[in-house]
Amino acid sequence: MGWKEAKVYREEGCCGTLAIPFPFGTSSDCSLDESFLINCNNHNYDPPKPFLNPDSIEVLDISLDGLMKVASSIASDCYDKSGSQVYATVSDLTLSHFPISSTRNKFTAVECDTYALVEGSEEWKQMSAGCVSWCDSIDCVVNGACSRIGCCQTSIPKGLNDFLVDIPSFRHHTRVTSFNPYGYAFVVEPEAFEFWTSDLKDLRNKKIVPVVLDWSVGNVTCQEARKNLSSYACQSIHGECKDSSNGVGYHCHCLKGFEGNPYLLDGCRGTTS
Structure with missing residues (x-):
């Protein structure tokens, strides 16, 4: 099964009260790779709390703008x-x-x-x-x-x-x-x-x-990432790539006039005026 078939069927999961947008996920089948895996299996909390795996740091919020809040x-x-x-x-x-x-x-x-x-x-x-x-x-x-x-x-x-x-x-x-x-x-x-x-x-x-x-995807620039479309994370045709400003890797963004999740094939949708 290829990257697209395996990864894009689920746009957003949740752990307790926190929405988990792709490329993050609560299982290996629903996350881009291990670095985006959220552990939601700690049964000491009700509702469950999300933790960064393997760091065991509580996640408070995840934004598709490339930001994450932790405790x-x-x-x-x-x-x-x-x-x-x-x-x-x-x-x-x-x-x-x-x-x-x-x-x-x-x-x-x-x-x-x-x-x-x-x-x-x-x-x-x-x-x-x-x-x-x-x-x-x-x-x-x-x-x-x-x-x-x-x-x-x-x-x-x-x-x-x-x-x-x-x-x-x-x-x-x-x-x-x-x-x-x-x-x-x-x-x-x-x-x-x-x-x-x-x-x-x-x-x-x-x-x-x-x-x-x-947070960012991969360890290469946008220019290098586009050379390998099978692993290129910016999947939406209405998305664009921007290099990370803090560390290596890149972010995906929806083009002006679109909103949603640029890491999914049909993730960026047109906005209405």
Whole structure:
């Protein structure tokens, strides 16, 4: 059975409440290849939750625009009044296939006594980014402002498939314990997080945040991909190919005046005015 016959009969599946558009699928028969396989077989959740296979990372949303949102943990630390660390948690994310979007995420730290760091690697290169968040009084902190006073944000490096967050403290919260006993740091989609002064106390009990990934097909450019039509993923006659801007591979898009799934033979359909 050829690629077209095996792969295009199912436009969209689902896992729990999440729609799974092709080239993703919940089985090898319904996904383009192993990298697009979504694991929906974890019976510990009702309704089921989708996870990236084999990374076991929860998928929150998939867009045919080449974006995917996944759940990521939050790094935290806590000190008592004497400056002794009570506990600490880490935030890390390691992906097998899809890079973390450098344009749709921000590294964020919420704390009045920290210099937060996010480290990642691209092949053999180690890269890092960081920001400083400082304040002596809750009166200095402004809701909605990540301006390095109680909250700071910075960009992350391009092309990362992993990151690890660390949140060292300057004075172990000894001057701010009364209103800021905890520190938090994480990579997050900016639209999904708005800073409030109450976040300095408990981050409103958030445990996970959404991180945006860039996904693409294959490991060649559009020009190279078109040379092998049997594996070329842009199947719709009303679709076009665009090279990935973050990592290797390409995306398929419907032409202007059409909408739908360009990875299917009849996936791009004309829009009505």
